[in-house]
Amino acid sequence: MKILDLPIVTPSVERATEYAVRYVDSLLPLVKEDPRMIVVMRATATKQNIDAVQLRLAEHQLKGHLVYGEERTIIGVVGASIPPTLREELERFDGVQEAVRITRPYKLTAREFQPKDTVVDVRGVKVGGNACVVIAGPCAVESEEQIMTTALAAREAGASMLRGGAFKPRSSPYTFRGMGEDALKLLAQARDATGLPVVTEVMTPTDVELVARYADLLQIGARNMQNYQLLEEVGRTGMPVLLKRGLSATIEEWLLSAEYVVAQGNPNVILCERGIRTFETATRNTMDLNAVALAKRRSHLPVIADPSHGTGKWYLVPPLALAALGAGADGLIMEIHPDPDRAKSDGGQSLTLENFAALMPRLAGQARLLGRSIV
Amino acid sequence: MKILDLPIVTPSVERATEYAVRYVDSLLPLVKEDPRMIVVMRATATKQNIDAVQLRLAEHQLKGHLVYGEERTIIGVVGASIPPTLREELERFDGVQEAVRITRPYKLTAREFQPKDTVVDVRGVKVGGNACVVIAGPCAVESEEQIMTTALAAREAGASMLRGGAFKPRSSPYTFRGMGEDALKLLAQARDATGLPVVTEVMTPTDVELVARYADLLQIGARNMQNYQLLEEVGRTGMPVLLKRGLSATIEEWLLSAEYVVAQGNPNVILCERGIRTFETATRNTMDLNAVALAKRRSHLPVIADPSHGTGKWYLVPPLALAALGAGADGLIMEIHPDPDRAKSDGGQSLTLENFAALMPRLAGQARLLGRSIV
Amino acid sequence: MKILDLPIVTPSVERATEYAVRYVDSLLPLVKEDPRMIVVMRATATKQNIDAVQLRLAEHQLKGHLVYGEERTIIGVVGASIPPTLREELERFDGVQEAVRITRPYKLTAREFQPKDTVVDVRGVKVGGNACVVIAGPCAVESEEQIMTTALAAREAGASMLRGGAFKPRSSPYTFRGMGEDALKLLAQARDATGLPVVTEVMTPTDVELVARYADLLQIGARNMQNYQLLEEVGRTGMPVLLKRGLSATIEEWLLSAEYVVAQGNPNVILCERGIRTFETATRNTMDLNAVALAKRRSHLPVIADPSHGTGKWYLVPPLALAALGAGADGLIMEIHPDPDRAKSDGGQSLTLENFAALMPRLAGQARLLGRSIV
């Protein structure tokens, strides 16, 4: 374990972490406990030096997990809380090269900060608890008939929330950009008729107040993941926020964007993986289910997945929806449409209402297998 | 549906395909039937023109699915076989702009070519049938004790095949590169003791004869996915081949590489998704489960997944293993090691034998949920 | 040239374009004339059929460039303007399969729409003409002393514009986010002292009026390239806009974002390539100079390059600055700082004032070599 001999590339530090954590692992699939500190022993450290460190850790109700490298030993420290002075304390021990706090640039959203899963309440629907949420609806609200038909079918099939775009971000200025407030009113009407809470995207800070008047869950789209004024504005509402991962955002950047919302005193953030941009063009995006599992581990926030945008092909939605739950997602958001071929946007990735109804029992079975349920 | 007005960007053709196929869809999650031809009607085509085409299709035991675009109508033709002269025939019809066969650059590996799933027999273990295969073992064979311990534990836990590297491709010339033929002998010994067929990588054409003498399944590693001489050489053996997807290979390139093997008269190819290289560095690779579902749809070859390389982190292996089965994978290949911290390579992504044993019942449950079993 | 036999993948259409355009090429390095239409002949077309098409094209003052494929011939049509009825006209000719207009989803920003280079006037500094512009300044305005020292040194060395961040988008909410309006005032003060026009980023629609009061060129940052409300808001000001390419934006998406601005009646858009996100981590981003050359060809808008963000390493800025001019960039924007080690952001990619002064004569030499000058 040559930590200090490889200054340029130091994945070895994270490896040390992973190695150490293995021994405290007794539960699959997700281990919730990362080491809080690593203690790097000098190459010349003796067994007595190591034992002395272990003893001191035990006095603090901490456990030290040893990782033996070729050159030196590293101790991964696990436990409920690290005293602020521990580093200084340990660095005075014989044989200790250095002690390093494991911290991440995000804080409020980090699992180290809050080990317990956050559960976000969206008008009575709990997201992030034992039950998995299923959000369904059209890409865009197009008409009263379309949204009402879809909403009723979604509820009938067992969905727990309704999605529908009122303001649509579009690459080209010449394509359909949503019905705006009229769509918001139709969404509210659909909610009244079905009881399903409503999620819709808000694209700019000045629209937040308007959208918040109608919606139950404010969606920040992938293109706006780093629109910081918007993040702070939705943060200030205190309302639940659905934060989609940017097309080329790292997991760390995604959590940092969540941090912007939470830093406004609004802990109600739901993360949503929706595919990243890679070299592969056979699918619209590349669904990154590693990110679902890793975000669940690194953060206490709920994480859901969007297999519609993640694949861009309606026939890949069912297998990837099952896969996302398998990877640990707390729910799904999917595009459905009464007549996808005539949809004004994203028809190619929308399930028909019949397909969706046929898929729901499969999702329920998958949730049960994981000891969960569908909300 | 402006096919002909958007000559530069024509995803619309594939969209047309997808749209059309929707109507023939009655089974979830995978639809096996793509249209075999699309007929583009002129903008001026009348309903009579369209009906005439439909009638002719019916005479050939084919079905035409209409896709109405803004400018023109497109007919997706579905059915068992397209007469070679159909294109010419239809292009003589009034109102027909053109008729286009849907073909892909790969042929022998395409589902259009062979609708039925290929089942590869690896010394009695069937891959690609109803049962899912689980292949487990260390990254590299390191010693008799290591491989025997691992093989016995793998069989005990329910694995159906043993993996282990004898020749290791390594980015740096200064790292451990495998035990070579000694490792092959140990793998054969482990097979004798456990009955588990053995898979190991072959890196260069001149080694094929040697590796084939010991192994039951020849692995082509990601770095060699486009080593065409090697592909042809393993093709000529007639033995089962495990073809890993290259780090930055598209799904189409992957299938074309399989085509190299099959073109030698060797249909026994198992595809393996093992993560692609993207901008994300929090995981070693980005597991592309879209590719698993799409390769299953486009090809009749079995597809398995490698969540060890796909994530690079042992603690992400269990959730991604479940996810891969959910996405439709025909099996899994995973790294396990009696003492990952002392592994000569890839320790950070190897499960302990205990973790693996704990994971297997979860995988079996997942397979059952999908109406499958673990081999 | 099998255009119609490869319906799924049709790069061949674009190839046809490129092939055809070769013959009209007499100028290096940039050919300004793409074909406006391609005429696909039937496989059975005779030489007489082709000659007849050529004749008709000549009657319209158009030229047809023949591309012979294995199966059929394609005619690339080049010339000043295509009559709206030409397609219909040609499709009635014997031997013509189809005629296809070459159009792109962006219009106002396309070179087809306006062949002549747009020149943007930023308070007297012309961008996009024969002279190359050099914009220099710190990542962020930090103090009066810092910005004044930098501005004077920039002018002294020959820069033609001053950059400086007042509002900084930052991944983390816990890092320095700029001095806001105080910075704007300091920038205006620096302009008054040096005569250099000022460019600074505006991050949200409600800030546009404020920033526009002080700045001469409004910068849209990479994270906001698809913030459409912001694009329209800066479009409405009529002021010059510097549009950075998004981290994972395609060239087409970038031009479509420019289209949002121009569609507001504001033609004063300067495009800026600043590196894209790829798998390579040795540099902060991957400078895409292909994009500079291609954007110049496809659009009439000026294109500049930002080697500071494009590389993330100050010592790579000089070679990449020369390279960008070689690729056809209309100018450069670079970060310079009196004391990069103490810079509040991006110090690692900032040149010292001395380095910048040493670089400028090299840039002037490069510009002269290309028959241009530094503004």
Added chain:
Amino acid sequence: MKILDLPIVTPSVERATEYAVRYVDSLLPLVKEDPRMIVVMRATATKQNIDAVQLRLAEHQLKGHLVYGEERTIIGVVGASIPPTLREELERFDGVQEAVRITRPYKLTAREFQPKDTVVDVRGVKVGGNACVVIAGPCAVESEEQIMTTALAAREAGASMLRGGAFKPRSSPYTFRGMGEDALKLLAQARDATGLPVVTEVMTPTDVELVARYADLLQIGARNMQNYQLLEEVGRTGMPVLLKRGLSATIEEWLLSAEYVVAQGNPNVILCERGIRTFETATRNTMDLNAVALAKRRSHLPVIADPSHGTGKWYLVPPLALAALGAGADGLIMEIHPDPDRAKSDGGQSLTLENFAALMPRLAGQARLLGRSIV
């Protein structure tokens, strides 16, 4: 400069390096001297502690460049050679937290190992010295007439070497794969007629002897960059090797592959950047000129660029060729063809002979501007 407080992400170490190196920088555009060691002072270190370290460095004929961070000071150590015991020695000093050698995983190819540029002699043509090499020729040898015409035109225009494929790696087994040994004979004949040394690709270890009999420079293609047996085999010939960067290879992996060749006692490696695979599809690959400049800095090996594959479009070759020289490339390799439209492969990216002849004076001018010449 929080090095030790950010254990997970430590770009800060490399930043420290860059910061330190700035002060020793007096030459643009490339700084050849990186620090060999960094000394991290404790947060509590005094000025006296730092001075004592500086004094000791001076005694070893080394220089220490101070980087002041918020929390602590870091010393970048620059000089000819670091005594093996220096680390231990300095770590005993008061106020020193740790001393870290800057090493890279590649050794023989690293500039630290050999500061002087390697010059590779290819049958009398020097690559890597002051003159820039221009290699031109068709993608594949197709006929005697084609290669002779091309070779004569290439020499006439001023090229210094001839390229031409005999064995072609092709994604599909159904496309033209080269003329094999017949092509090698034609290349040798073209060399005899023109005096131009010949470069051609070798794809598999068993072909090395054959190809080496005819070629002067052995090309390892992008797909084979990590074909380690092949690398070692060409290493053993002692002949000059042209090592193309893999489609998704990092710069570090590229240098490690060169290390495989050099480790066989063959220092005659020329690196070649030829574009990487990214999300952008408007160009065939994304030319990474950052990599050219960085590889020149990190390694002593010559680096050339291939704008034909790097762009995939013949009309982007001229601007990117100029750009590559500007970025510091030691030469170019370009595809030219007497009749690109009828080329059996890669016609779309080949210059005509006329275009090439028109480009050469531009390249010569660019080389002169940089104080170099064209060979």
